Structures are given as C-alpha cells and as structure tokens.
Amino acid sequence: MEKTVNQRAWLLVLPVFLLVAFSAVIPLMTVVNYSVQDTFGNNKFFWAGLEWFSELLHSERLWSAFGRQIAFSAIILALEVPLGVFVALNMPKKGIWASVCLVLMALPLLIPWNVVGTIWQIFSRVDIGLLGHTLAAMGIDYNYTRDPLAAWTTLVVMDVWHWTSLIALLSYAGLQSIPQAYYQAAKIDQASRLDVFRFIELPKMQGVLMIAILIRFMDSFMIYTEPFVITGGGPGNSTTFLSIDLVKMALGQFDLGPAAAFSLMYFLVVMLVSWVFYTVMTNMEKADTFHG
Amino acid sequence: MRMAKITLSNLAHAYHPNPASEDDYALKQTSHVWEDGKAYALLGPSGCGKTTLLNIISGLITPSQGRVFFDDDDVTSIPTAQRNIAQVFQFPVVYDTMTVRENLAFALRNRGMDKAGISRRVDIIAVMLGLEETLDCKARALSADAKQKISLGRGLVREDVNAILFDEPLTVIDPAMKLELRIQLKSLHNELGHTMIYVTHDQTEALSFADEVVVMDKGRVLQTGTPEALFEAPAHTFVGHFIGSPGMNVLDVTVDGSRAYLDGNLIKLGHHYGTPAGKVQIGIRPEHISLNATNGLPAQILRVEDVGRHKIVRAQAMGQTLNLIASNQTTINTGMASLGFERGKISVFVDGWRFSPSHGQEGAM
C-alpha cells in the first residue's frame, strides 16, 4: 500500500546516511585507494593501476583459497539445509515441548563465534578434549593439527552444530504458517508422507529456506573466527579460507596493496552471489503474487 | 457410482478430555441419517459446532462418543484417507507447485487410476468448472476465485466418493462471483448426484443449495428440514429467528386455548393450544403481518426501510420490537398502526421449542 509522500522523511534518514558514509563508504574508499597503489615504506605511495588485481587473479594461492572456500560453503549447506529441514519437520508443533525444543535449538545461536571455536578446539584436542581423546582411545587416528581431513571434519561438524538450528528455526516458522486444511486435504487425497513434503511443505518453506540459504552462504563464505581459533588455517594451508588468507596477507605480511585488491574482489563476489539470490527470490515472489 | 448413506448414531464431541457438564461439549449428542445423493446444508452461527460435525464425518476428528456408519460399515475409527470422502475448505487449498491439471489429477493418481481414466475425468470436471483454459497453468498463479474452483474440482473429480463436504467454501470469493459459484455447485449436484454436505453461516447459501437444512446452535442440532419447513414451521425460536430476513418476530405472550394475549391485547391463533406452562411465546414472520388491520395489535411504527423490492417496517408493540414486510407500493407513515397477524401462520413456542396444538390439527414438530 502506498504511503503519503513526505519530503521530511529524508531528514530522518540523514543520520543513518551519515553513519553509513563514515562506517562503510569512507573505509571502503581507503581500501580502493590502497588497491591501486604500491609503497616501499615511509608512507610513500606509487600508482600501480590494476597491477595488484591482475597479479592476484593469476596467483595460485588465491585460487586455491577460493576453491577451499567454495568447497566449505557447499559442504556445510549440503549438510545443514537437509538436516535443518529434517529437524524442523520432526519438532513438536504445539504444547510445552514445542517451546522446550525452540529454546534448546536457539542455544547454539547465542554463543559467540570465538567461544564456539574455543569450545571445539578444546573438545577435539587429542590430549584433553572429550571428543579427541575418545576417538583416539577407540583407535581412530584423529588429530586436527596434523591431518587435513580431520581438520576439515572438525570445522564442518562444528559449523553444522552451530548453525543447523538457524535453518531449523526458520523452516519451523515456515511450517507453522501452513494451515491445517492443507494436511487434511492431503489426507483426503491419500497423499503419501513424501507427497505432503514435496507438494505442501517444501513449496511453503521455499521463501524462508531461500533466506536461510542466503544467510548461511554469506556467513560461511566469510568464515574467519572459528578456523582461526581451531586450526589457524592449518595444517599447512588446508583450512586457509579466503578471509584467513586475507588477514595473513594484510597483517602477517603487511602487503597492503594486494590485500586491498583482494578484499575488493572478495566483497564483489559476496555481493554478486547475494544479488543473484535476491533476484531469484524476488522473481519467485512475483510469480506468486501475479494475478493476486 | 458407489455412494453411501451416512448414519450418525448418538454422536457427541468435546475437545477437552473428561467433559463435566453439557456445556463442555462442542457437539451435543445427536443422531442423523444423511441420505444417499441428497444435498444438505449445516447452518448455524460461528462456533455452533457445525465444522466439528463435518470433521467427524470426514474423519479428521474422532468423536468422544457415538458411531459413524457409511451404509452398514462402522467407520468411526477409520482414518480420513480410507473413508473415500472429498472435502472443500474455507480457504482454497491447492498444491501451488502443480499445474491445475496435476492438482485435479492428484487424488486420482494416488488411488492408482490409469492415465486415460484420469485424463477423461479431469477434462470433464475442468469443462464443468470452466477451468479448461488454465489447465496447464501453475496453480499459484491464479486468483483466489480460480483456486477455490480448483479445490471444488478436486472434490468433484472422484466418481466413487461417499460424500463431498464443503466447509464455508465461498468465504474468500468475491461477492459478485458468489452467486455464480453457488449456481454452479447446485447444477453440479443435479448433474453428478453426489451426497453433498455444505457448512455455512449464510442462510441464503444454505437454503438455496440444500434439499434439507440442518440448523445448529451451541453444539445442538435444533431442526432438520426443507427450506420451506424451516421457514413455515421452525422447531425452535432460534430457527425462526435465524431463517428469514428479517427473522421471525418472537413475542412473549400468555396463551389460553386459541387466544394469545400480549399485555392484554388479544391475538387470535389458528389452533387450540390448551394452557401451556413455562415461557410461552408466539412467532410470526414479517411476511405474515399486515398493516392497518381492523382490531389489530396497536403498534408504534419506528422506521420504514425501502430495500427496493419491498419495505421493511420496524415497529414496537407493548415494548416488544417487531419487523414486518410491506409492498413497496404502499405509503407508510411512522406513528401508530394496527397490526394484523395471519392466523394460520402463527407458531407457538414453549421454553423456546415449538408447541403443537392440542387437537392435533397440526403435525408434530
């Protein structure tokens, strides 16, 4: 529904506008500035053009980090989405147990990232961690500081533990909005459980699931804290994701130019993917609301 | 075509376990037989238990007591899917991601019907409902009216259903479309001959759709009858009031034989009623009151509303309000009038229920 056009509204938006300018646009501009210059110290800068960008695009280091990043996001989405939906489908719909479940599900979401990292770092340690020690005692060769597979497994399990709740809660909300009549109609049509899921629940969850996937994709694509705490990007470079690589480059090696170019490209990739998601989602909504 | 007589025997339902008093029952004890192939309406205000009754028939609710029979089979504990009924809900229930054709075919496919048979049935129903143009559209792209037509179609597509149940199916339909869908439904019933049970709060929908109407209030079935019977001889003052627009006028009186007295004013009745004890009332339809009668009931005319085809007159007599309907050719002034009641059309009620004349001139309720 359309609202009255009121020019004074702009005045109210102005503070936010300034805030965003100072907190996002201006820092971004300094990054842009760095990305096209080179320095040999002493605060002297030289024009470098797009040199850093082309160097990075040809750097194997960046591409392998990018590959690992894509693999990580893909794996956790492939695990978390079906698992989250499965959990949501099996949560009680009403009564005291529904509330209990909701609270339990929300718990992991309330823990700060670095704490999650620390918990899993300790939990998985072979010497003192409950999980690591148990696995070792069972004769499984598990050590995330030595074995890339163990490191990946730990990170993926941790992420699934941390974030499946979010997908489950969003899906649950989607499921709750389905009127009872749909289930009754399905019973009358003699639809199987699978049909109910395919033709009623999934279509009705579509909207929230898209949002959940978008959020989880962006989050996992920018993951930093947890791998930093648990593996520090190791063993070797096996868990060095884009953000870890970026920090290494910018702070470890102090290569400001390439790091700035790196962050810009990173930013653009995340934006591009989000835009694609957004377009797909709004198009779907349009198809829904067309003809009322 | 396989269909069945549906028998409800001593049915009652309470949503909470261990109902203590009668008020705890959403549906009070009732028995009813739904004849094969007839069109029924369940009519009553919100919360009168009509949807509960419908859901017991479809098996979505298992009654707290009593049995449900389809022909001679006890289906009380048989789940909905096996009952072979179809139901249309208040809001359109369609499978969004399927096309209209797939929606209509779904229930048939689940029952293992062959392809040729499915496509034949779907085409027949689509033509009946005027959906043939949109058969290959995704259901989600359609308007609410069209979606509700799909829901209707999904109910009608199966030839072998025991009954088709409708739960206020025209609620979301645009007023202009309501009449059209209502006639469509009625002609579909004439054509297909399914047993249909139609739940609504709208007397026009109920009376115009059904061969027989079941009137409910507060979980109780008050009367079952043809629209004519409900109009002419309501079994309860509630039915009198609920059927008709405006409803029946109900006046507190005392009755002695064939005479009723409203605050000392004599109203002659068509039959002898003896001297009934309890709360005695007479009911008279607005259609059966005339103005300017000789020796009529003195009344004050408060307002006259011209609704086009006739006039509705709001009057007051001895502190009790009355509505009456007059031709739109007559000029009516507010002020005093003398109301004449058509003798044979007066009903007598005791404690709310219809009271039969003592000499049996009139049939039982």
Next chain:
Amino acid sequence: MLELIGVSKKIAGITQFHKTDLAFERGTMNVLLGATLAGKTSLMRLMAGLDKPTTGKVLWQGKDVTGVRVQKRNIAMVYQQFINYPAFSVYENIASPLRLQGKSKSEIDHAVRETAEMLKLTAQLDAKPLSLSGGQQQRCALARALVKGAGLVLLDEPLANLDYKLREELRAEIPKIFEASGSIFVYATTEAEEALLLGGNTATLWEGKITQFGPTHAVYRQPLNITTARIFSNPPLNTLPVTKAGACLQFAGDQQIPCLSPTPNGQYTLGFRSHHLQLKSNKEARLAFKCRVDICEITGADTLLHLRFGDQHWTSLLEGVHPYTQQEELNLYVDPSHFYLFDAQGDLCAQPRAA
C-alpha cells in the same frame, strides 16, 4: 462538509481513481457502492488523508486539508477486520481516543458508558476484545470510532467479516447510530441491499470512477446508465438487446413490443430487475417471456429462478415456494413500466413510469 475537487489518484502510473468531484454535506450518510477493487478503499484513503491525491484538493469545512496528515484531522475509521487493542478491556478501548484528546476522567466515563449503551456493550465493558464474538468485537471498534465525536466517520465494509445474522442486526442499527451522531458517515459496501437499508446518498463506483451520485433510492430507481443499474441490482440486472424501429422494440428475431419513447431508431439494451419478472401480472400492460429454468433456488420465503431466455441469463425472484425443475419452460411476465432502456453507450434513455 467534505468536498473533493478534481481529485484523482495514480500509483506507479496506474490510475486508481479517475478525476472526481464529490461533496458530502454535514450530517449525511453516504454509501460507496461497488464491487471489490472498484476504488472504494482508494477513495476513502484520499478522504481520510492517508493518501495524497495525484491531482485535486480535499476541502473540510471549506478549508484545504489536502496532504494534512490523518493524525491532525478529526477522523474515525472502521475496517473490515476487527481492530481493537487486544490488551485493553472494552472500556479502555472505547476510552482510548478520549484519553488521547486529554478529556477529564468523568467526561470519559460518561461518554464511554453512553456509547457502550448505544452499541449494547455495557455488559462486556470489562472483557478483553478477543474473548468476545465477532459481532461484539466490531461493535467495540464502532464504539471507539463514534466516541471520538469525529466530524468524518469512514466505514470500510465494516460488516463483511461478520456472520450473516449479525450483519443483519448491525445493519439495522447503524442508521440509528448515525442519526444520533450528527457526523458525516461514509460507508463502503459491495452489497446493494446494504446501501438501500442505510439510505442517505449513494455513489456507485466502477473501475475507479463514480458512475452516479445522489439520494440512494433515486440512484436505485433512476440509474442514469447501465453500469449503475448493474452495480445496484442484486440478483443481477436482467438485460435484453433490442432494436428500435419506429414505435417498436424488436428482439429475438421476430418478437416486438411497443415503445413510445421519442428516441431515434437503433440498437438499445432493455434492463429490468429480477423481482419485476413475475409469474403473473395483475396489470393489463404486461409482456410474456417464455423462459427455460436452469436452477431453482428455494429459500423458504422466496424462490430465485435462474433462467434462460434465448442466450440471455436471467433471474426471477418470486415470493413463496415455487419448485420448478431444471429445463422446465414457463411464461414469465414483466410490466413494461419497469423497463429501463439504455442506448449503445449505456446511458439511460427511457425510465420506468412507476417505482
């Protein structure tokens, strides 16, 4: 007095409401009658100041209030949905607009009780709205709108979500409430019968245009065009395309009826309402139409016949019970004095002689 001068509304290039002049006098009941999406709500939002018109002005008591925010104008609105404060009791709900106006406690108490009495809510004053029936909830919303003493009360299909019987009851009460208030009432509805019961003035709306505005019964009896007649007929208006040749109207090939109206020869549409198509007519001047029965709906008091005459779908509303069967053929009669004659543009050229 509320005046709309040259008001129109476009949203994103699509015309919601065409240029309109309209004036509502003080203390009048004004009905906006039209189908869903005819523009009733758009027009009300313009009157309320919830939307700013694309062109034109809104005047209140002669003062330009275009673009003045709704909060600054003394307006009350009731919607189709029952909108009350769920956490407040009915008393507090009704009192809320008065508290905002800063009235004294005794004034509020007096006004609340008086309004509650009028709307039969006295017994429910301490209840929370959600524990009430739909009818009572809407009464509460109405009470809140009325107690404000607003000069303009806008009611947007207030009875649409109520049960049939409750709708009937409140419908009978609203004119009384209106008379007691002295405000300008604007009442949107899709139902012709509701407009007739409310009386006052009616504006018929069709696709964002007002097709006619005037005293309700005059609009009903003398529709100036076929669109108005259609909007204001339920069951739908029966129509018949006719050709005028000399003093006759010809239709269905060879049939004809005399027509004395001095309109030129050409194509016309005859219109009449379903309660004028009767089984018998006691007047001499009557016309017989042989119709076929499609469906017969019996409501106890009336019978509604859905008929076919040639390729026309007609309806006939008869008093009493007349159980005709499908496909049955029967003669129905219309007194020609009930005919409306519309020209090719749909404008009325001859109207009934009697009401």
